[in-house]
Amino acid sequence: MLNKSNGPLLRLDQVSKAYGSYQALQPTSISVDEGEFFSLLGPSGCGKTTTLRIIAGFEVPSGGTVHLGGHDITRTPPNHRDTNTVFQSYALFPHMTAAENVAYPLKMRKVPASEIPARVTEAIGQVEMSKFAERLPHEMSGGQRQRIALARAIVGRPRVLLLDEPLGALDLKLREQMQHVLVHLQRKIGITFVYVTHDQGEALSMSDRIAVMSGGRLQQLATPRDLYYQPANSFVASFIGKSNVISGTVETNAGRTVLRSGALSIQMPDRAAKPKAALRYEAIAIGPESEGRDVVFDANVDDALFLGNSVEITLDLGGSRLVAMAPSQRDGQVRPGDPVRAGFNFRDLVPLDD
Amino acid sequence: MTDLPPPATGGFGALLRRVSPLTVYLWLMALVVLPNILLVGTSFLKSSGGVLVYEPTLANYSRTLASGTVQLLILRTISTAFAAALVAALIAFPLAFYVSRYMKRWKVVAVMLVVVPLWISLLMRVFAWRIILGENGVLNSFLVSTGLLTEPSDAFLYSRFAVILTLAYMAIPYVFVSSYTALERVPQSLIEASQDSGAGLWNTFRNVVWPLSKQGLAIGFALAFLLAVGDYITPSMVGGLDGTMLGMVIASQFGMAGNWPLGAAQSVVLIAAVSLVLGLIFWLARSRGILQSVDAGTGAELRAPQTLRDHLVLWLVRVAVVLPYLFLYLPLIIITVFSFNASQIQTLPLTGFTLDWYVALWGDQNLIDAFQRTMIVALVTVALSVVVGIVFAMVFAYRNLPFSRLLQSGIAIPVAIPGIVLGISIVITAQLLGIQPGIWRVIIGHMTFVMPVVMLIILNRLQRLDPSYVQASLDLGADYGQTFRHVLFPMIRTAVLGGALLGFTLSVDEVIVTLFLTGTEPTLPIYVWNQMRFGFTPSVNAIFTLIGVASVVLILIAMIVIGPDRDQEKT
Numbered sequence: 024m025l026n027k028s029n030g031p032l033l034r035l036d037q038v039s040k041a042y043g044s045y046q047a048l049q050p051t052s053i054s055v056d057e058g059e060f061f062s063l064l065g066p067s068g069c070g071k072t073t074t075l076r077i078i079a080g081f082e083v084p085s086g087g088t089v090h091l092g093g094h095d096i097t098r099t100p101p102n103h104r105d106t107n108t109v110f111q112s113y114a115l116f117p118h119m120t121a122a123e124n125v126a127y128p129l130k131m132r133k134v135p136a137s138e139i140p141a142r143v144t145e146a147i148g149q150v151e152m153s154k155f156a157e158r159l160p161h162e163m164s165g166g167q168r169q170r171i172a173l174a175r176a177i178v179g180r181p182r183v184l185l186l187d188e189p190l191g192a193l194d195l196k197l198r199e200q201m202q203h204v205l206v207h208l209q210r211k212i213g214i215t216f217v218y219v220t221h222d223q224g225e226a227l228s229m230s231d232r233i234a235v236m237s238g239g240r241l242q243q244l245a246t247p248r249d250l251y252y253q254p255a256n257s258f259v260a261s262f263i264g265k266s267n268v269i270s271g272t273v274e275t276n277a278g279r280t281v282l283r284s285g286a287l288s289i290q291m292p293d294r295a296a297k298p299k300a301a302l303r304y305e306a307i308a309i310g311p312e313s314e315g316r317d318v319v320f321d322a323n324v325d326d327a328l329f330l331g332n333s334v335e336i337t338l339d340l341g342g343s344r345l346v347a348m349a350p351s352q353r354d355g356q357v358r359p360g361d362p363v364r365a366g367f368n369f370r371d372l373v374p375l376d377d
Numbered sequence: 378m379t380d381l382p383p384p385a386t387g388g389f390g391a392l393l394r395r396v397s398p399l400t401v402y403l404w405l406m407a408l409v410v411l412p413n414i415l416l417v418g419t420s421f422l423k424s425s426g427g428v429l430v431y432e433p434t435l436a437n438y439s440r441t442l443a444s445g446t447v448q449l450l451i452l453r454t455i456s457t458a459f460a461a462a463l464v465a466a467l468i469a470f471p472l473a474f475y476v477s478r479y480m481k482r483w484k485v486v487a488v489m490l491v492v493v494p495l496w497i498s499l500l501m502r503v504f505a506w507r508i509i510l511g512e513n514g515v516l517n518s519f520l521v522s523t524g525l526l527t528e529p530s531d532a533f534l535y536s537r538f539a540v541i542l543t544l545a546y547m548a549i550p551y552v553f554v555s556s557y558t559a560l561e562r563v564p565q566s567l568i569e570a571s572q573d574s575g576a577g578l579w580n581t582f583r584n585v586v587w588p589l590s591k592q593g594l595a596i597g598f599a600l601a602f603l604l605a606v607g608d609y610i611t612p613s614m615v616g617g618l619d620g621t622m623l624g625m626v627i628a629s630q631f632g633m634a635g636n637w638p639l640g641a642a643q644s645v646v647l648i649a650a651v652s653l654v655l656g657l658i659f660w661l662a663r664s665r666g667i668l669q670s671v672d673a674g675t676g677a678e679l680r681a682p683q684t685l686r687d688h689l690v691l692w693l694v695r696v697a698v699v700l701p702y703l704f705l706y707l708p709l710i711i712i713t714v715f716s717f718n719a720s721q722i723q724t725l726p727l728t729g730f731t732l733d734w735y736v737a738l739w740g741d742q743n744l745i746d747a748f749q750r751t752m753i754v755a756l757v758t759v760a761l762s763v764v765v766g767i768v769f770a771m772v773f774a775y776r777n778l779p780f781s782r783l784l785q786s787g788i789a790i791p792v793a794i795p796g797i798v799l800g801i802s803i804v805i806t807a808q809l810l811g812i813q814p815g816i817w818r819v820i821i822g823h824m825t826f827v828m829p830v831v832m833l834i835i836l837n838r839l840q841r842l843d844p845s846y847v848q849a850s851l852d853l854g855a856d857y858g859q860t861f862r863h864v865l866f867p868m869i870r871t872a873v874l875g876g877a878l879l880g881f882t883l884s885v886d887e888v889i890v891t892l893f894l895t896g897t898e899p900t901l902p903i904y905v906w907n908q909m910r911f912g913f914t915p916s917v918n919a920i921f922t923l924i925g926v927a928s929v930v931l932i933l934i935a936m937i938v939i940g941p942d943r944d945q946e947k948t
């Protein structure tokens with residue numbers, strides 16, 4: 024395809040959106056490659072839906088441009104865009120059967136009538152809903168409606184599929200099941216996905232790349248691994264997984280660089296250390312495990328939260344606190360008040376920009 | 378619907394519980410079943426010199442159905458009413474669509490402006506059309522002065538055209554409200570899903586908006602049709618010979634012609650014809666699927682115009698939106714203008730400014746009496762209807778009565794039969810039961826159609842409430858009376874007030890049924906009606922201008938003071 028050599032399939036350039044005087048989206052630039060599973064992740068109200076609606080064409084951005092396959096589509100109405108949306112509320116037409124809903128985009132896009140039945144059957148088959156083709160939306164369960172909404176969005180083979188928290192209304196079990204369906208489907212049909220979610224687990228497990236947003240601003244754009252191990256700032260560090268944010272002062276004397284934060288003082292190997300760093304809960308080892316770590320310290324257990332497969336232990340370092348996560352064990356549980364030895368490695372200490 | 382357990386303690390509620398289902402059946406029997414049976418029964422009797430003869434016969438039907446004139450009249454009545462409803466729909470539905478989907482800030486105002494004319498007397502609005510269409514009327518003056526006509530035409534007034542126009546004018550608010558309500562329920566996400574699927578404006582309308590709103594339009598259309606078909610006032614005022622409708626003939630059988638059985642038979646035939654048409658309308662508007670209101674319809678953004686063509690279209694749309702409002706308000710403006718006009722005769726040109734007609738109001742004892750009577754009737758009707766309506770609505774919402782839906786529809790029948798037929802069936806019943814013409818006859822007559830409206834509005838509200846509110850209150854030790862006072866009523870009070878307001882409007886302005894029920898003591902509309910036939914004074918313009926202004930002010934105050942229900946759930 025043309026754009027393969029020419030750069031990304033979808034490109035947002037300094038796109039912003041204001042509702043009246045309220046700036047819902049700060050100027051943001053994002054590129055999505057062909058065939059990518061791309062996620063927008065962030066807390067409620069951070070501007071994910073706004074971004075998605077700008078891509079779909081339901082909102083015109085206040086500033087910036089949107090390009091699809093090299094063409095400027097900033098002002099193209101939604102019905103002339105090669106994108107399809109899976110709505111959070113499914114938005115199935117209540118007066119049409121599942122099959123009619125799926126056939127709708129084909130009819131609207133003037134696909135020859137002779138092709139339509141076969142393509143509808145195929146799309147419904149892809150989401151494993153063949154048995155429900157003749158049902159009306161109100162005769163289906165939430166998960167079934169969800170699948171039909173998905174089939175309706177992929178049947179026209181759009182270049183980009185936009186999904187706005189498509190699993191938000193489903194229960195946990197169904198949600199996990201649908202996550203597999205989605206990933207599987209995306210690989211099979213090779214359509215580019217832009218996926219909106221506020222569930223970090225969902226984003227990490229499904230995406231090729233993730234854009235983390237907060238307060239209308241792009242915080243970091245990276246692969247799930249990089250987001251997890253190299254968060255760019257304290258927001259990402261605390262939003263993705265669970266991290267301690269250590270902030271203090273950096274002192275350099277006699278050729279040594281020391282990060283001081285409360286009762287903790289860490290001798291840094293790196294001269295250019297920053298005064299703020301993130302440390303994942305699970306990067307702190309407790310008891311004998313801490314043996315041989317780069318930084319080892321003594322602390323008292325303040326609180327221990329049993330989570331099933333792990334224990335979240337709050338450590339008191341004489342004023343300042345750190346939280347560690349250790350695998351839970353049948354015997355030898357730690358109790359509040361117990362003195363423990365803990366430690367971590369330098370490479371787990373991620374310097375933060377802010 | 379949940380059947381509630383007996384209350385922990387006695388009180389008002391326990392009493393209510395024992396009494397209420399019985400009252401529902403009683404109401405249905407006395408005010409719906411009996412009048413209709415008597416109507417049908419009467420149609421099989423003979424009449425001799427204005428007196429009923431109790432001797433069964435089919436003569437009235439053979440006379441009605443065999444007569445070529447009557448056949449023609451039935452056909453003309455149905456087609457006129459249908460045409461009026463169609464015109465109203467063609468004006469109201471596009472307007473409702475625009476207001477619902479494209480207006481934001483002025484939405485409420487736009488809706489209110491369509492509804493306000495309903496508070497101005499029907500008779501006055503019809504009369505205003507006479508002033509507009511007449512030979513010396515506004516339309517002719519305009520056409521002659523612009524040179525479109527060389528001399529005034531008498532073709533506008535006293536024609537079928539005038540009847541259709543006026544009936545359509547009356548019906549617009551009803552069609553608008555029911556279409557608007559339906560359109561508001563179409564979720565924005567469905568419209569976006571359609572655009573997302575590649576559909577343009579027209580395809581989205583045809584495949585999504587229309588199927589989901591046509592039932593609302595059908596209800597409005599049916600209402601418009603019913604109002605028109607049962608009207609004998611409008612055709613007799615603007616119709617002339619060409620515009621005669623069956624209602625006028627039926628009315629005369631209960632008036633001057635004095636042949637009740639024949640009138641009853643004609644009514645039964647009219648009802649049959651009307652039922653056929655309504656059946657057809659609802660069959661055409663049938664739809665499948667259930668709209669789950671996951672998200673309400675919010676306004677769409679009209680894209681900012683870019684090309685010259687866009688600008689042109691936008692201006693055309695604006696003009697198209699303003700025109701119906703001009704149409705709606707022209708008659709009201711005429712009334713107001715003539716209330717200050719210094720001539721006894723209601724024609725152009727205006728002769729000068731005066732306040733005489735307002736001053737004259739204070740001296741006209743008959744008018745003041747009629748006004749007081751109207752207020753008494755309306756207030757008593759509404760008060761009784763609200764009490765009964767609340768009780769019935771609670772019965773339907775919280776008791777598992779067998780055939781509950783059927784009973785509800787049964788109680789609502791008087792709303793759905795042509796006014797003329799309702800009027801005569803009540804006359805026949807009142808006569809038989811020995812209720813004398815006068816205020817009580819009118820109040821009972823009005824309650825037959827006001828109470829169902831109030832009841833249905835309240836019931837609709839109750840059914841949207843989570844039943845656990847009531848259960849929670851009972852669980853916390855309140856009896857039914859306390860639960861009603863402290864929990865239920867605060868949550869339904871806007872519905873109660875809305876119903877009361879609507880009922881008041883319906884009662885205050887009623888002519889068609891009332892004309893049969895008052896004796897020598899007319900209500901205001903009847904008084905005006907008599908005035909119009911036997912010598913008109915512009916004081917009537919003045920009083921309706923005052924009433925119009927007062928009701929608008931009252932409604933505005935009510936909207937500000939009452940505020941929304943104390944209830945977090947969205948309606």
Ligand SMILES: Nc1ncnc2c1ncn2[C@@H]1O[C@H](COP(=O)(O)OP(=O)(O)OP(=O)(O)O)[C@@H](O)[C@H]1O
Pocket residue numbers: 042045047065066067068069070071072073074221
């Ligand atoms: N039509 C609108 N008018 C005014 N403000 C709006 C409008 N739509 C969204 N906003 C505001 O813009 C901000 C971003 O909204 P958006 O819907 O993009 O959030 P989101 O990230 O999708 O949140 P959620 O996870 O809750 O869906 C919010 O603060 C919201 O209140």
Ligand SMILES: [Mg+2]
Pocket residue numbers: 071072073187
């Ligand atoms: Mg959202």
